[in-house]
Amino acid sequence: MGPGKSHGNVNGVLTIDRAIIDAIVAHSRRDHPDEACGVVAGAIGSDVPRRHIPMDNAARSMTFYEFDSMEHLRVWREMDDLDEEPVVIYHSHTATEAYPSRTDISFAGEPNAHYLLVSTREPDSEEIRSFRIVDGVVTEEEVNIVDATVKA
Amino acid sequence: MAIEVRVPTILRSYTGGAKIVEGAGDTLIELIDDLDAKHNGLKGRLITAEGGLHRFVNIYVNDEDVRFLGALDAKLKDGDSITILPAVAGGALGFAAAAALMGK
Numbered sequence: 001m002g003p004g005k006s007h008g009n010v011n012g013v014l015t016i017d018r019a020i021i022d023a024i025v026a027h028s029r030r031d032h033p034d035e036a037c038g039v040v041a042g043a044i045g046s047d048v049p050r051r052h053i054p055m056d057n058a059a060r061s062m063t064f065y066e067f068d069s070m071e072h073l074r075v076w077r078e079m080d081d082l083d084e085e086p087v088v089i090y091h092s093h094t095a096t097e098a099y100p101s102r103t104d105i106s107f108a109g110e111p112n113a114h115y116l117l118v119s120t121r122e123p124d125s126e127e128i129r130s131f132r133i134v135d136g137v138v139t140e141e142e143v144n145i146v147d148a149t150v151k152a
Numbered sequence: 153m154a155i156e157v158r159v160p161t162i163l164r165s166y167t168g169g170a171k172i173v174e175g176a177g178d179t180l181i182e183l184i185d186d187l188d189a190k191h192n193g194l195k196g197r198l199i200t201a202e203g204g205l206h207r208f209v210n211i212y213v214n215d216e217d218v219r220f221l222g223a224l225d226a227k228l229k230d231g232d233s234i235t236i237l238p239a240v241a242g243g244a245l246g247f248a249a250a251a252a253l254m255g256k
Contacts, residue, residue, distance in 0.1 A: 035243050055240075063245035069210050069217045076237055089240060096244045103245060109162050109208060109238025 014114045014130040015144045016040070016088065020052050025126050027054045028092035028118045035065040035092050036118075041079050042087035049087040049114075057091075064103070065091045088130075090116035098127040100138050108133035114141070155183055157234040166191040175234075180211065181224040183234065198236070199224070210237045 020040055028036040037057050040049035053075055058068040079085060089110060093101075098117035100108070108115060111134045119127040132139045154174050159167050167173050173191065177183035181199075188195035200206050204223075211218045212235040218226045228234075 037240070059241075059243075061243065061245070064241070064243035066239070066241040069212075069219070069239075072210060072237060072240060073212055073215070073217075073235065076235075091242060093244045101242065101244050104242035107208060107239060107241045109160070109240070111162055 013142045013144050016049050018145050018147050023052045028120050032120045033062045033094045037065040037091040039086045040088035041084040044085045086113050088116050089113045092118045094120050098129040155232050166194040180226040
Protein backbone atom coordinates (compact mmCIF):
# COMPACT_ATOMS: atom_id res chain seq x y z
CA MET A 1 0.00 0.00 0.00
CA GLY A 2 1.43 3.38 -1.00
CA PRO A 3 1.67 6.22 1.49
CA GLY A 4 -1.04 8.17 -0.34
CA LYS A 5 -3.66 5.52 0.38
CA SER A 6 -3.32 5.64 4.14
CA HIS A 7 -6.00 7.85 5.67
CA GLY A 8 -6.83 6.48 9.10
CA ASN A 9 -3.29 5.43 9.95
CA VAL A 10 0.16 6.75 9.32
CA ASN A 11 2.48 4.13 7.86
CA GLY A 12 3.58 1.44 10.27
CA VAL A 13 0.67 1.82 12.67
CA LEU A 14 -2.57 -0.08 13.10
CA THR A 15 -5.12 2.28 14.65
CA ILE A 16 -8.01 0.30 16.03
CA ASP A 17 -10.88 0.95 18.39
CA ARG A 18 -10.68 -0.40 21.91
CA ALA A 19 -14.15 -1.96 21.59
CA ILE A 20 -12.92 -4.06 18.64
CA ILE A 21 -9.73 -5.12 20.45
CA ASP A 22 -11.85 -6.09 23.47
CA ALA A 23 -14.11 -8.19 21.23
CA ILE A 24 -11.11 -9.90 19.57
CA VAL A 25 -9.57 -10.68 22.96
CA ALA A 26 -12.91 -12.01 24.24
CA HIS A 27 -13.20 -14.25 21.16
CA SER A 28 -9.63 -15.51 21.64
CA ARG A 29 -10.26 -16.25 25.33
CA ARG A 30 -13.54 -17.99 24.54
CA ASP A 31 -11.90 -20.36 22.05
CA HIS A 32 -8.74 -20.94 24.12
CA PRO A 33 -6.95 -23.42 24.06
CA ASP A 34 -7.95 -23.65 20.38
CA GLU A 35 -6.78 -20.88 18.09
CA ALA A 36 -9.40 -18.23 17.27
CA CYS A 37 -9.54 -16.31 13.98
CA GLY A 38 -11.49 -13.54 12.30
CA VAL A 39 -11.56 -10.35 10.32
CA VAL A 40 -12.19 -6.66 10.87
CA ALA A 41 -13.67 -5.09 7.74
CA GLY A 42 -13.39 -1.46 6.75
CA ALA A 43 -14.11 0.71 3.73
CA ILE A 44 -11.79 -0.01 0.79
CA GLY A 45 -8.70 2.21 0.93
CA SER A 46 -9.65 3.72 4.30
CA ASP A 47 -7.31 1.53 6.40
CA VAL A 48 -9.86 1.96 9.22
CA PRO A 49 -11.10 -1.31 10.78
CA ARG A 50 -14.79 -0.90 11.64
CA ARG A 51 -16.74 -4.15 11.52
CA HIS A 52 -15.59 -7.13 13.62
CA ILE A 53 -16.41 -10.52 12.11
CA PRO A 54 -15.43 -13.50 14.27
CA MET A 55 -14.88 -16.54 12.02
CA ASP A 56 -15.05 -20.26 12.78
CA ASN A 57 -11.73 -22.03 13.02
CA ALA A 58 -12.61 -24.98 10.76
CA ALA A 59 -9.51 -26.81 12.00
CA ARG A 60 -10.57 -26.50 15.68
CA SER A 61 -6.95 -26.90 16.65
CA MET A 62 -4.64 -25.56 19.36
CA THR A 63 -1.90 -25.00 16.77
CA PHE A 64 -3.64 -24.31 13.47
CA TYR A 65 -6.46 -22.21 12.12
CA GLU A 66 -8.27 -22.23 8.81
CA PHE A 67 -11.34 -20.30 7.70
CA ASP A 68 -14.25 -22.50 6.69
CA SER A 69 -14.26 -22.14 2.90
CA MET A 70 -18.00 -21.44 2.61
CA GLU A 71 -18.03 -18.90 5.45
CA HIS A 72 -14.98 -17.30 3.85
CA LEU A 73 -16.82 -16.88 0.52
CA ARG A 74 -19.94 -15.52 2.20
CA VAL A 75 -18.05 -12.95 4.30
CA TRP A 76 -15.81 -11.83 1.41
CA ARG A 77 -18.88 -11.35 -0.82
CA GLU A 78 -20.59 -9.37 1.90
CA MET A 79 -17.55 -7.10 2.17
CA ASP A 80 -17.53 -6.72 -1.62
CA ASP A 81 -21.20 -5.68 -1.58
CA LEU A 82 -20.47 -3.09 1.12
CA ASP A 83 -17.32 -1.76 -0.63
CA GLU A 84 -15.25 -3.10 2.24
CA GLU A 85 -12.01 -5.05 2.44
CA PRO A 86 -10.35 -7.07 5.22
CA VAL A 87 -8.41 -4.32 7.01
CA VAL A 88 -7.40 -6.68 9.83
CA ILE A 89 -7.04 -10.47 9.77
CA TYR A 90 -6.48 -11.80 13.28
CA HIS A 91 -5.78 -15.09 14.99
CA SER A 92 -4.57 -16.27 18.35
CA HIS A 93 -1.57 -18.30 19.40
CA THR A 94 -2.52 -20.10 22.58
CA ALA A 95 0.84 -21.40 23.83
CA THR A 96 3.41 -19.25 22.02
CA GLU A 97 4.20 -15.59 21.41
CA ALA A 98 2.13 -13.26 19.22
CA TYR A 99 4.56 -13.40 16.31
CA PRO A 100 3.84 -14.85 12.83
CA SER A 101 4.94 -18.46 12.45
CA ARG A 102 6.42 -19.77 9.22
CA THR A 103 2.97 -21.19 8.49
CA ASP A 104 1.36 -17.77 9.00
CA ILE A 105 3.88 -16.20 6.63
CA SER A 106 3.42 -18.91 3.98
CA PHE A 107 -0.33 -18.45 3.91
CA ALA A 108 -0.54 -14.67 4.21
CA GLY A 109 -2.42 -13.76 1.03
CA GLU A 110 -3.95 -10.36 1.70
CA PRO A 111 -1.20 -7.81 1.09
CA ASN A 112 -3.38 -4.89 2.20
CA ALA A 113 -4.32 -6.43 5.56
CA HIS A 114 -2.86 -5.89 8.99
CA TYR A 115 -2.15 -9.32 10.48
CA LEU A 116 -3.04 -9.03 14.16
CA LEU A 117 -1.89 -11.76 16.54
CA VAL A 118 -3.11 -12.27 20.08
CA SER A 119 -1.30 -14.59 22.47
CA THR A 120 -3.46 -16.09 25.20
CA ARG A 121 -0.70 -18.20 26.76
CA GLU A 122 -0.80 -16.07 29.94
CA PRO A 123 -4.13 -16.51 31.74
CA ASP A 124 -4.47 -12.91 32.92
CA SER A 125 -2.83 -10.79 30.23
CA GLU A 126 -2.71 -10.77 26.43
CA GLU A 127 0.10 -9.97 24.06
CA ILE A 128 -1.32 -8.10 21.04
CA ARG A 129 0.93 -7.36 18.06
CA SER A 130 0.35 -6.38 14.44
CA PHE A 131 2.28 -7.09 11.25
CA ARG A 132 2.30 -6.52 7.54
CA ILE A 133 3.15 -9.69 5.66
CA VAL A 134 3.90 -9.07 1.98
CA ASP A 135 5.77 -11.53 -0.27
CA GLY A 136 7.02 -13.44 2.76
CA VAL A 137 8.44 -10.33 4.43
CA VAL A 138 7.17 -9.57 7.95
CA THR A 139 7.14 -5.98 9.20
CA GLU A 140 5.94 -5.31 12.71
CA GLU A 141 3.94 -2.15 13.28
CA GLU A 142 2.68 -0.26 16.28
CA VAL A 143 -0.82 -1.01 17.58
CA ASN A 144 -2.55 2.26 18.48
CA ILE A 145 -5.69 1.49 20.48
CA VAL A 146 -8.13 4.39 20.55
CA ASP A 147 -11.54 5.07 22.01
CA ALA A 148 -14.75 5.62 20.07
CA THR A 149 -13.83 5.76 16.42
CA VAL A 150 -16.45 3.06 15.97
CA LYS A 151 -20.02 3.17 17.16
CA ALA A 152 -20.56 0.21 19.46
CA MET B 153 -18.16 -19.42 -24.05
CA ALA B 154 -17.51 -16.79 -21.42
CA ILE B 155 -16.90 -17.47 -17.77
CA GLU B 156 -16.35 -14.61 -15.37
CA VAL B 157 -13.43 -14.97 -12.97
CA ARG B 158 -12.99 -12.79 -9.88
CA VAL B 159 -9.32 -12.32 -9.09
CA PRO B 160 -8.06 -11.49 -5.57
CA THR B 161 -5.73 -8.53 -4.91
CA ILE B 162 -2.66 -10.73 -4.54
CA LEU B 163 -3.05 -12.17 -8.06
CA ARG B 164 -3.95 -8.95 -9.88
CA SER B 165 -0.31 -8.41 -10.82
CA TYR B 166 -0.97 -11.15 -13.40
CA THR B 167 -4.11 -9.50 -14.79
CA GLY B 168 -2.85 -5.96 -15.20
CA GLY B 169 -4.73 -4.97 -12.07
CA ALA B 170 -8.08 -6.31 -13.30
CA LYS B 171 -10.43 -7.59 -10.62
CA ILE B 172 -12.62 -9.49 -13.08
CA VAL B 173 -11.37 -11.33 -16.16
CA GLU B 174 -13.06 -13.65 -18.64
CA GLY B 175 -12.04 -17.09 -19.74
CA ALA B 176 -13.33 -20.21 -21.42
CA GLY B 177 -13.27 -23.95 -20.83
CA ASP B 178 -15.46 -26.98 -20.20
CA THR B 179 -13.63 -27.83 -17.00
CA LEU B 180 -11.72 -25.87 -14.37
CA ILE B 181 -8.34 -27.02 -15.68
CA GLU B 182 -9.27 -25.94 -19.22
CA LEU B 183 -10.33 -22.55 -17.86
CA ILE B 184 -7.06 -22.21 -15.93
CA ASP B 185 -5.04 -23.07 -19.05
CA ASP B 186 -7.02 -20.48 -21.01
CA LEU B 187 -6.44 -17.86 -18.30
CA ASP B 188 -2.73 -18.68 -18.16
CA ALA B 189 -2.43 -18.13 -21.91
CA LYS B 190 -3.74 -14.58 -21.42
CA HIS B 191 -2.24 -13.90 -17.99
CA ASN B 192 1.09 -15.68 -18.01
CA GLY B 193 2.08 -17.19 -14.66
CA LEU B 194 -1.37 -17.33 -13.12
CA LYS B 195 -1.55 -21.12 -13.41
CA GLY B 196 1.52 -21.53 -11.22
CA ARG B 197 -0.24 -19.70 -8.41
CA LEU B 198 -3.30 -21.94 -8.61
CA ILE B 199 -1.83 -25.37 -9.33
CA THR B 200 1.15 -27.13 -7.77
CA ALA B 201 4.07 -28.64 -9.68
CA GLU B 202 2.40 -32.02 -9.06
CA GLY B 203 -0.73 -30.82 -10.83
CA GLY B 204 -3.09 -30.47 -7.87
CA LEU B 205 -5.00 -27.43 -6.65
CA HIS B 206 -2.74 -25.21 -4.60
CA ARG B 207 -3.55 -25.20 -0.90
CA PHE B 208 -2.97 -21.45 -0.74
CA VAL B 209 -6.10 -20.67 -2.73
CA ASN B 210 -9.79 -21.49 -2.61
CA ILE B 211 -11.64 -21.60 -5.92
CA TYR B 212 -15.42 -21.46 -6.12
CA VAL B 213 -17.80 -22.18 -8.99
CA ASN B 214 -20.78 -19.95 -8.31
CA ASP B 215 -21.48 -20.72 -4.62
CA GLU B 216 -19.62 -24.01 -4.34
CA ASP B 217 -16.03 -24.85 -3.35
CA VAL B 218 -14.50 -26.70 -6.32
CA ARG B 219 -13.06 -29.28 -3.94
CA PHE B 220 -16.63 -30.57 -3.66
CA LEU B 221 -17.16 -30.46 -7.44
CA GLY B 222 -14.29 -32.61 -8.65
CA ALA B 223 -11.52 -30.03 -8.17
CA LEU B 224 -9.69 -29.42 -11.47
CA ASP B 225 -12.17 -31.67 -13.31
CA ALA B 226 -15.14 -29.56 -12.14
CA LYS B 227 -17.49 -29.03 -15.09
CA LEU B 228 -18.11 -25.45 -16.18
CA LYS B 229 -20.74 -23.89 -18.38
CA ASP B 230 -21.32 -20.56 -20.06
CA GLY B 231 -22.33 -17.94 -17.53
CA ASP B 232 -20.68 -19.59 -14.52
CA SER B 233 -18.94 -17.25 -12.13
CA ILE B 234 -15.59 -18.30 -10.66
CA THR B 235 -14.21 -16.72 -7.49
CA ILE B 236 -10.60 -17.14 -6.40
CA LEU B 237 -9.76 -16.29 -2.77
CA PRO B 238 -6.44 -16.66 -0.98
CA ALA B 239 -6.93 -19.30 1.74
CA VAL B 240 -6.83 -17.74 5.20
CA ALA B 241 -4.98 -20.16 7.43
CA GLY B 242 -1.96 -20.38 9.69
CA GLY B 243 -1.13 -20.92 13.31
CA ALA B 244 1.67 -21.94 15.58
CA LEU B 245 2.00 -25.39 14.01
CA GLY B 246 4.94 -26.07 11.67
CA PHE B 247 4.20 -25.65 8.00
CA ALA B 248 4.55 -29.28 6.88
CA ALA B 249 2.29 -30.49 9.66
CA ALA B 250 -0.25 -27.75 8.91
CA ALA B 251 -0.28 -28.66 5.22
CA ALA B 252 -0.86 -32.32 6.05
CA LEU B 253 -3.67 -31.39 8.44
CA MET B 254 -5.44 -29.46 5.69
CA GLY B 255 -5.37 -32.61 3.58
CA LYS B 256 -5.27 -30.71 0.33
